[in-house]
Amino acid sequence: MKIVVRIKLVPDTAAKVVVEDGQVTWGDAPLVINPWDEFAVEAALQLTEQHGGEVIALSVGEESSREALKHALAMGCNEAILVSDYVIDPDTQRTAKVLAAAVEKIGDVDLVIFGKQSIDGDNAVTGTQTARNLGWPSLTLVSAVPALDVDAKTIRIERAVEEGRQVVDGVLPAVLSIVKDYGEPRYPSFIGIRKASKAEIPVWSLEDLGIELPNVVVSWSEIMNPPQREVTNEIVQGDSVEETAAALADKLFAEKVL
Amino acid sequence: MDFNLSEEHLGVQKMVREFTQKEIAPVIKEYDRKQEMPSFILPRMAELGILGINIPVRYGGQGFDYITLGLVCEELEAMDSTLRVIMSVHMGLNSMAILQWGTEEQKQKFLVPQAKGEKVACFGLTEPGVGTDVAGMSSTAKKDGDDWVLNGEKMWISLATKADHALVVMLTNPDAKDSHDRLTAFIVEMDSKGVTTGDIHGKLGVRAGSTGWIAFQDVRVPDANRLGEEGEGFRIAMSCLDNGRYTVGAGATGLIRASLDASVNYAHQREAFGREIGKFQLVQQKIAYMVQSYEMARLLYLRAGWMKNQGVRNTRETSIAKWFATDASFQAASEAIQVHGAYGYSDEYDVERYLRNSKGAVIYEGTSEVHQLMQAGYALGYRKDGPLRKELPAYDAEFWQEEK
Structure with missing residues (x-):
């Protein structure tokens, strides 16, 4: 079985994202592997541990994305590939086209696994858009894979949905997006860290993939910081507990809190 | 470089x-x-x-x-x-x-x-009545056929009740002219008959750790478990300390970092007189000293680690790394409490634990006073490190990483 996991480099969760001159920036905050993608890697590794096969980490982005790919390698992925001459923009349909072309170039892929979403854009649609480009089923919010038969090309998944758990049967090849319930991501192993530090990561261009990017259809017309909230403190006092409570209640009514 | x-x-x-x-x-x-x-x-x-x-x-x-x-x-x-x-x-x-x-x-x-x-694994050198004066120990090992028979007690032993193996140093030749030739090292399997252990409670720090004692009563250890030559125990123990002290120095560097990070966070959060306390120069001074200590301690232990990698004797460099970092970690933790004010005095914050934990390392694996004597000894030319029969092997990536 061949599994591709999509890996994205994102600003650290502790980074303060602000708008400066109409552009989103997180200053010099460190960049890390998208935390949701770690769950995707965990799912892929568990599936190959159970059913055999290999896991290829795939990233589309700048050279710095190597760091996220190396993290995936250290966790146990067999290979990593970077498509680097396309800078991700908010238009996820373009990213999805690049990812789909890379999956086709890798060839014989049974599953493409995404994290539920990435913590920068929070769109949670790139996986499904990639599936659409590949013409494969998209199975989202997967919390477990109770059955998988690579030869028969069938898969059964459990989806974590608001109403509870939904069991869905599908066919391979397919695109999955993984939620936290799948299992806590493992730490990189020491042997994995060594392997990752020595790994050569091939870099593909759009030309290598034989595609041209479609025009941008989604763009951010105007971005601004949310207005700052004015917070003031006031201590409500009275001669007795009852008086204090009554004064507090009056104020809450006046502010339309109650 | x-x-x-x-x-x-x-x-x-x-x-x-x-x-x-x-x-x-x-x-x-x-x-x-x-x-x-x-x-x-x-x-x-x-x-x-x-x-x-x-x-x-x-x-x-x-x-x-x-x-x-x-x-x-x-x-x-x-x-x-x-x-x-x-x-x-x-x-x-x-x-x-x-x-x-x-x-x-x-x-x-x-x-x-x-x-x-x-x-x-654990390590037994210190005894109830002997710490720094290693050569004055009283626990004995006596040869009996192909075995050695061990008697005595080791004290302040980390992991005493958890370990499966102990490396212990025993008095084997009390009559040797040179006191350094009186000791021999043995590997003891802790489930051997006659070995009993216990934990010590009521310590100032490292309270989530296991520190205890090991008693030996007619414990038979085969000669095959003797580490090094007979009479080589003192030199082996000192070489063990070169490595133990390295870990202590590097660890104390981490404790300085923890004190620094906690102080920086708190200095940003806490306000006094309408400003965050990080804006006050005397708080800044404490933080500056922590930064200085951290950088120095880190450079000192990394140098010692680099020397170990090269296979170069590093007793002097490891000693100074351990001495500096442990003293500095005690100071940094104490100042971190001061930055936190009354809150630092309670276990709501971590810094009081840092201070309690830091004190032990100023005492074990060579007290700060012993390291001062060592450094003065090197500087004055009274102390020189002779070659060992077996040195710690230099790090060879190929050999280290090869399966076999």
Whole structure:
């Protein structure tokens, strides 16, 4: 079985994202592997541990994305590939086209696994858009894979949905997006860290993939910081507990809190 | 000169940091209060490979260098000294001694399971009546056929009640002219008949750790478990300290970092006179000293680690790294409490634990006073390190990482 996991480099969760001159920036905050993608890697590794096969980490982005790919390698992925001459923009349909072309170039892929979403854009649609480009089923919010038969090309998944758990049967090849319930991501192993530090990561261009990017259809017309909230403190006092409570209640009514 | 850490170093550092923050941070205060070692710690560190980090892969370890060991210790003690103490005794004082002095049979029998974390190791030198004056010990080993018979007691032994193997130093030849020739080192399996152990409670710090005593009553140890030559025990013990002190120095560096980070966070949060307290110069001074201490301690232990990698004798450099970092960590933790004010005096914040934990390392593995005497001795030309029969092997990446 061949599994591709999509890996994205994102600003650290502790980074303060602000708008400066109409552009989103997180200053010099460190960049890390998208935390949701770690769950995707965990799912892929568990599936190959159970059913055999290999896991290829795939990233589309700048050279710095190597760091996220190396993290995936250290966790146990067999290979990593970077498509680097396309800078991700908010238009996820373009990213999805690049990812789909890379999956086709890798060839014989049974599953493409995404994290539920990435913590920068929070769109949670790139996986499904990639599936659409590949013409494969998209199975989202997967919390477990109770059955998988690579030869028969069938898969059964459990989806974590608001109403509870939904069991869905599908066919391979397919695109999955993984939620936290799948299992806590493992730490990189020491042997994995060594392997990752020595790994050569091939870099593909759009030309290598034989595609041209479609025009941008989604763009951010105007971005601004949310207005700052004015917070003031006031201590409500009275001669007795009852008086204090009554004064507090009056104020809450006046502010339309109650 | 290259001050960069390698990708491998950074990867290990990040992984160990993640482990401590995810798995130890949520429970450490509770266990510190209970004066109990969390039962999951040793098996988890074994499973992750931390217990064999710098032992060659062929001996069951992970094949990283000595600098990595220092970085691991810094990360562990930045969370809690308990974790670093495990590495000091299991790795620094015991496993590395077997790597340095052990026969191939001893490496296969003891080092391999220790590096894999299947067996836990400790080190017994100190006695109820003997600390710094090592050569004055009274625990004995007497030859009886192909065995040695051990009697006596070792005290202040980390992991005494948890360990499967102990490396102990015993008096074997009280009549030797040179007091340094009186001792011999042995590897003792802790389930041997006549070995009893217990934990010591009521310690100032490292309360989530296991510190205890080991008593030997007519314990028979085969001669095959003798580490090094008869009469070589003192020199072996001192070489163990070169490695133990390295882990202590690197760990104390982590404790300085923890004090610094806690102080910086608090200085930003807490306000006084309408400003965050970080704006006050006397708070800044405390933080500046912590930064200075951290940078110096780090450079000193990394130099010692680099020398170990090169296979260069580093007794002097390790001593100064340990002396400086432990004194500085005590100072940094104390000042961190001062930055936190009254809150620092309670266990709501971590800094009071840092101070309690920091004091032990100023005493064990050579008191600060011993290190001062050593450094003065080197400077005055009174002290010189002679060659050892077996030196700690230099780090050879190929040999270390090869399966066999």
